[in-house]
Amino acid sequence: MKNSLxxxxxxxxxxxxxxxxxxxxxxxxxxTFNITGYGAKPDGVTLNTTFIQAAIDACSKKGGxxxxxxxxxxxxxxxxxxxxVNLHIERNALLRFTTDKTVYPLVKGNWEGLxxxxxxxxxxxxxxxxxxxxxxxxxxxxxxxxxxxxxxxxTESQWKKLVASGxxxxxxxxxxxxxxxxxRGAQLKNPGVxxxxxxxxxxxSVKDFLRPNLLVLTNCKRIxxxxxxxxxxxxxxxxxxxxxxxxxxxxxxxxxWYAQNGDGIDVESCKNVxxxxxxxxxxxxxxxxxxxxDEAGRKRGVPTENVWVRNCTVYHAHGGFVIGSEMxxxxxxxxxxxxxxxxxxxxxRFKTTRGRxxxxxxxxxxxxxxxxxxxxxxxxxxxxxxxxxxxxTGEKQAAPKVELLPVTEATPQFRNFFISNVTCYGxxxxxxxxxxxxxxxxxxxxxxMVLQADKGVEVSDATEVAMQNVRVITKGKEELINKxx
Numbered sequence: 001m002k003n004s005l006x007x008x009x010x011x012x013x014x015x016x017x018x019x020x021x022x023x024x025x026x027x028x029x030x031x032t033f034n035i036t037g038y039g040a041k042p043d044g045v046t047l048n049t050t051f052i053q054a055a056i057d058a059c060s061k062k063g064g065x066x067x068x069x070x071x072x073x074x075x076x077x078x079x080x081x082x083x084x085v086n087l088h089i090e091r092n093a094l095l096r097f098t099t100d101k102t103v104y105p106l107v108k109g110n111w112e113g114l115x116x117x118x119x120x121x122x123x124x125x126x127x128x129x130x131x132x133x134x135x136x137x138x139x140x141x142x143x144x145x146x147x148x149x150x151x152x153x154x155t156e157s158q159w160k161k162l163v164a165s166g167x168x169x170x171x172x173x174x175x176x177x178x179x180x181x182x183x184r185g186a187q188l189k190n191p192g193v194x195x196x197x198x199x200x201x202x203x204x205s206v207k208d209f210l211r212p213n214l215l216v217l218t219n220c221k222r223i224x225x226x227x228x229x230x231x232x233x234x235x236x237x238x239x240x241x242x243x244x245x246x247x248x249x250x251x252x253x254x255x256x257w258y259a260q261n262g263d264g265i266d267v268e269s270c271k272n273v274x275x276x277x278x279x280x281x282x283x284x285x286x287x288x289x290x291x292x293x294d295e296a297g298r299k300r301g302v303p304t305e306n307v308w309v310r311n312c313t314v315y316h317a318h319g320g321f322v323i324g325s326e327m328x329x330x331x332x333x334x335x336x337x338x339x340x341x342x343x344x345x346x347x348x349r350f351k352t353t354r355g356r357x358x359x360x361x362x363x364x365x366x367x368x369x370x371x372x373x374x375x376x377x378x379x380x381x382x383x384x385x386x387x388x389x390x391x392x393t394g395e396k397q398a399a400p401k402v403e404l405l406p407v408t409e410a411t412p413q414f415r416n417f418f419i420s421n422v423t424c425y426g427x428x429x430x431x432x433x434x435x436x437x438x439x440x441x442x443x444x445x446x447x448x449m450v451l452q453a454d455k456g457v458e459v460s461d462a463t464e465v466a467m468q469n470v471r472v473i474t475k476g477k478e479e480l481i482n483k484x485x
Contacts, residue, residue, distance in 0.1 A: 012335070012337075012364050012366055012418070012420075015333075015335065015364060016308060016310075016335040016337065016364065019272075019306045019307070019308045019333060019335050020274055020308045022272045022306055023245050023246070023247055023272045023273065023274045023306075023308070024221075024222050024245040024272070025222065025224055025245070025247050026086075026129075026130035026131065026132055026222040026223070026224050026245075027130070028064055028065060028066060028084065028085075028086045028130065028132065029063060029064050029065040029066075029084070030065065030066070031059070031062065031063070031064070031065030031066065032065060032066045032067075032068050033055045033056075033058055033059045033065060033066065033067050033068065034055070034068045034070065035048065035051055035052050035055045035067065035068065035069055035070075035074070036070065037055070038051045038052075038054045038055045038058070039051040039054075040052060040055075040074060042070075042071075042072025042073055042074050043073075043075075044073040044075055044096070045075065046075060047075055047076065047077060047098060047103075048074050048075060048076045049076045049077035049078070049079060049103070052067075052069075052074070052076055052079050053079050053080065055067045056079065056080070056081065056082050056085055056087070057082060059082070059084075059085050060082030060083055060084055060085050063084065064083070064084025064085055064086075064130065065084070065085070065086070066085075066086045066088050067085055067086070067087050067088065068088050068090065069087070069088065069089045069090060069093045069095060069135070069137065070090050070093060071090055071091065071092035071093045071137075072092075072093060072094070073094045073096055074093065074094065074095050074096065075096050075098055076095060076096070076097060076098065076122075077097070077098055077100075077103035077104070077122075078097070078103070078104055078120045078121060078122050078123070078124065078212075079122070079123060080123075080124055080125060081123065081124065081125035081128060081131050081217075082125070082128065082131075083128045083129045083130055083131065084129070084130045084131075085131060085132075086131075086132040086133075086134055086224075087123075087131075087132065087133045087134070088132075088134050088135045089133065089134070089135035089136075089137030089138070089139065089228055090135050090136065090137050091135070091136035091137060092136075092137065093135070093137035093138070094137065094138050094139075094140060095137065095138070095139045095140070096140045096142070097122040097139075097140065097141050097142045097214075098142060099142040099144075099145035099146075101119065101145070101146070101207070101208060104119040104120050104122075104212060105119070105120050106118070106119060106120075106203055106204070106207060106210065107119075107120045108194065109121075109212075109216065110218070110241055110268075111192060111210075111235075112293055112326055113268070113290065113291075113292040113293025113294070113296060113297050113326035113328065114190070114193060114293055114296050115193075115194050115296070116190075116192035116193050116194060116210070117192050117194060117198075117203045117210055118192060118210045118211070118212055118213075119207065119210050119211065119212040119234075120212060121212040121213050121214065121215060121216040122139075122141050122142075122212065122214055122215070123139070123214065123215045123216075124215070124216045124217070124218075125216075125217050125218070125220055126217075126218045126219060126220070127218075127219050127220070128217070128220045128221075129220065129221045129222055130221075130222045131217070131220060131222070131223055131224075132223070132224035132225070132226070133215075133224075133225050133226075133228055134224065134225075134226045134227055134228065135226075135227055135228055136227050136228070137228060137229070138228065138229040138230075138231065139214070139215075139228060139229065139230050139231070140231055140232045141214040141230075141231070141232050141233040141234055141237070142232060142234070143211075143214070143232040143233045143234040143235075143255070143259060143262070144232065144256075145178055145234075146178065146182075146208070146211045146212075146234035146235070147178070147211065147234065147235075147259055147260050147261075147262075148175055148176060148177050148178070148182060148183075148186060148260055149162060149175070149176045149258055149260070150174065150175055150258065150260075150392065151173070151174045151175065151176070152174065152392040152393055152394075153257070153258035153392070154258060159176075162176055163176060166178075167179065168180060168183050170183070178208065179208045181205065181206055181207050181208035181209060182208040182209050184205060184206050184209070185206030185208065185209020185210065186209060188206065191206045191209060191210075192206070192209070192210045211234040211235040211261070212234050212235060213233060213234070213235050213236040213237070213238075213239040213266075214230060214232075214233035214234065214235075214236070214237045214238065215230065215237070215238045215239065216239045216240075216241065217239070217240050217241070217243055218241045218242055218243065219241070219242045219243060220240070220243045220244075221243065221244050221245055222244075222245045223240065223243060223245065223246045223247065224247050224248075225238070225246075225247070225248040225249075225251050226247070226248070226249050226250055226251065227249075227250045227251065228251055228252075229251075229252040229253075229254065230251065230252070230253050230254070231252075231253070231254040231255065232254070232255060232256070233255055233259070233262060235260075235261045235262070235263075236261060236262075236263040236265075236266050236284075237253050237255060237262070237263060237264055237265065237282065238253065238264065238265040238266070239265075239266045239268065240265075240266075240267055240268065240270050240273075241268045241269060241270070242268070242269050242270065242302060243270045243271075244270065244271045244272050245271075245272045245273075246267070246270060246272070246273045246274070246275075247273075247274045248265065248273075248274065248275045248276070248278060249274070249275075249276045249277050249278065250277045250278065251278040251279075252278070252279045252280075253265065253278065253279070253280045253281070253282060253286075254280075254281050254282070255281070255282040255283045255284075256283055257281075257282075257283050257316040258283055259282065259283030259284070260283065260284075261283075261284055262282050262283025262284045263282060263283075263284040263285050263286070263288055264280040264282045264284075264285070264286040264287060264288070264314075264317065265280075265286075265287055265288065266285075266288045266290050267287075267288070267289055267290065267304055267307065268289075268290040268291060268292070268304065268326075269290070269291045269292060269300060269302035269303065269304055269329050270304050270307075271304070271305050271306055272306045273304075273306065273307040273308065274308045274309075275287060275307070275308070275309045275310075275312060276308075276309070276310050276311050276312065277310075277311045277312070278312050278313075279312070279313045279314075279315075280312070280313070280314045280315065280317060281314075281315035281316050281317075282316065282317050283316075283317075284317065284318050285317055285318045285319045285322040285349070286314040286317035286318075286319065286320055286321070286322070286344065287309060287312065287314070287320070287321050287322065288319070288322040288323075289304050289307065289322065289323045289324075289327070289331050289334060290304065290323075290324070290326045290327060291303050291304045291326070291327050291328060291329030291330055291331055291358065292326060292327075292328045292329040292358075293326040293328055293356070294328055294355050294356060294357070294410070295328075295357075295410075296328070297326060297327075297328025297329045297356070297357070297358065298328045298329065298357045298358065298409060298410075300328075300329050301329055302329050303329050303330035303331055303332055303358075304327075304329070304330075304331045304332075304334075305330075305331065305332045305333045305334075306333050306334075307333070307334040307335065308334075308335045309321065309334075309335065309336045309337070309339065310335075310336070310337045310338050310339065311338050311339070312339045312340075313339070313340045313341075313342070314339070314340070314341045314342070314344050315342055315343055315344075316343050316344065317341075317344045317345070318344070318345045318346065318349070318388065318389050319344060319345065319346045319347070319348070319349030319389070320339065320341035320344040320346070320347050320348065320349070320368075320370070321336050321339065321341075321347075321348055321349070321365070322346075322349040322350070322351070323349075323350045323351070323360055323363070324349075324350060324351040324352045324356075324360070324384065325351045325352050325353060325356065325384040325386070326356070327352055327356060327358045327360055327412070328356045328357050328358040328412075329358055330358045330359045330360065330361075331358075331360045331361075331363075332359070332360070332361050332362045332363075333362050334362070334363050334364070335364045335365075336363075336364070336365040336366075336368070337365070337366045337367050337368075338366075338367045339367075339368055339369075340368075340369045340370070341368070341369070341370040341371075341373070342370070342371050342372060343371075343372045343373070343374075344370070344373060345373070345374050345375045345388070345389040345390045346373065346375040346376050346377075346379050346389050347368065347370045347373050347376070347377045347378060347379075347422075347424065347427070348365065348368065348377070348378045348379065348419065348422075349376075349379050349389070350363075350379065350380045350381070350414060350417075351379070351381050351382075351384040352381075352382050352384055352412040352414070353382060353383060353384040353385070353412070354382075354405065354410065354411065354412070354436065355410050356410065356412045357408075357409050357410045357411060357412055358412050358413070359412075359413045359415070360412075360413065360414050360415070361413070361414075361415045361416045362416050363416065363417045363418070363419075364418045365417075365418070365419040365420070365422075366419070366420045366421045367420075367421045368419075368421070368422045368423070369422075369423050369424075370422070370423070370424040370425070370427070371424070371425040371426055372425075372426050373424060373426060373427035373428070373453075374390045374427075374428055375389045375390055375427070375428050375429070376427060376428065376429045376430070376431065376432045377422070377424040377427040377429070377430050377431065377451050377453060378419065378422070378430070378431045378432070378446070378451075379431075379432045379433075380414060380417075380432070380433040380434065380435070380441055380444065380462070381432065381434050382412060382414065382434060382435050382436050382439070382441070382461075383400040383434060383436075385397070385400070402437065402461075403437070404437040404438055405436075405437075405438050406438065407438050407439060411436070411438060411439045412436075412439065413439055413442075414435070414441045414442070414444075415441070415442040415443050416442075416443045417443070417444045417445065418445045419444075419445070419446050419447070419449075420445075420446070420447040420448050420449075421447075421448050421449070422446075422448075422449040422450075422451070423449070423450050423451075424449075424450070424451045424452060424453065425452050426452055426453070427451065427452070427453040427454070428453065428454050428455065429453055429454065429455040429456070429458065430451035430452075430453040430455065430456050430457055430472045430474070431446070431451070431456075431457045431458070431459075431470075431472075432457075432458050433458070433459045433460070433462045433465060433485075434458075434459075434460050434461060434462075435460065435461035435462045436461055437461055440461050440462050440463045441461065441462040441463075441465070442462070442463055442464055443463075443464045444462065444464070444465045444466070445466050445468075446465075446466070446467045446468070446470055447467070447468045447469060447470070448468070448469050448470075449469070449470045449471065450471045450473070451470070451471065451472050451473070452473045452474075453472065453473070453474055454474060454475070455474060456472045456474050456479065457470075457472060457481065459485045462485060463485070464484065465484065465485035466483075466484045466485075467481045467482065467483055467484075467485075468482055469482065470482075
């Protein structure tokens, strides 16, 4: 096999550095606005929403600066960021969002790539420039009050304690809901979608189901997230949408492993992004690239591009680094390096399905270490079925029906992936690549890997899949793969 088939490390570094250098980091005035000066009290009882918001508003109105949240436990409802404001959460400060759902009004938002009604996010901002959340403190979204929980994801004692706390069970007694409104919404298809068929009364009837993401930033420029712990989100933890120049570093994102839709960060239709030196331990995908869903995403037509991820550690998650499945606007020019995945269901996860459309291309990944992966170390799948990647006890996931269908604008595409220097100690399968008969996965280059797994390599409906120096060790037997599929 000729080395010319593979991207060189020097070229990778050059492209990666170029992506990083395009990202602009916000700069703030030193003027400081302490929330205690606006009436806030750290007693865990006072609802400090109006006091914190007043400090943010005053800071922005006076040209920007730092809004200081000192040590202590600060109970609050949802707050809205403003331009030129750095919300600084000091060490030993806990910004705790109330579990009283009545203080979160329904607002127009976006969920899984579609415009929907949602409860207002605990922290949000729209059409802003130069914003930040920094410090060594913590933000807790109160997510346990919002989420449904599956019995099979808890121990027996945890399940009994949860059921005894209130709420409702479904008919088979295997799913717990915190309220009737939550359960009602779960029984409907897309109950939050904004349409002529959904009245205000309808949205109010399923309000608890329309869980907010902990942080949502929409159409913003120059964002900095640094040092803070974000945890216990009602749905996704961090969500940036249609934004540019995002820098995230030294952040810890934590959700219970059973948290439904408990993603770490979802970067959707964004440009110029750096995510580095951050740690994730979550209930769904950890670092996830998205760009809208199906026709709505294609109509938006804004890819996520120029993304640089490095020196991140992921513990529990459905996937360590993920693209999809809502990638209908496309994703390109993405660089991932020097990351460690320990116990993620899947290591590198690229997923889509018919109906999405969109093109994912020019993805560069190197220097990835993994261990204890219950599923695939590396997975490409164009038959995503919106289910957990590892079936729970008793669950069965039937293989999809393979058939040749016409190529349309709704046919997704994966092409031009360059992955090298991957080591995995323990996985169910080393590599799984499954394209569509009408749209094969194309030009996947895998180089310099040592993958220890129960099963080896499976490739179907893919072309130009080149492997060089890929060592696959299964049940004590080793295979060195140097071939093109």
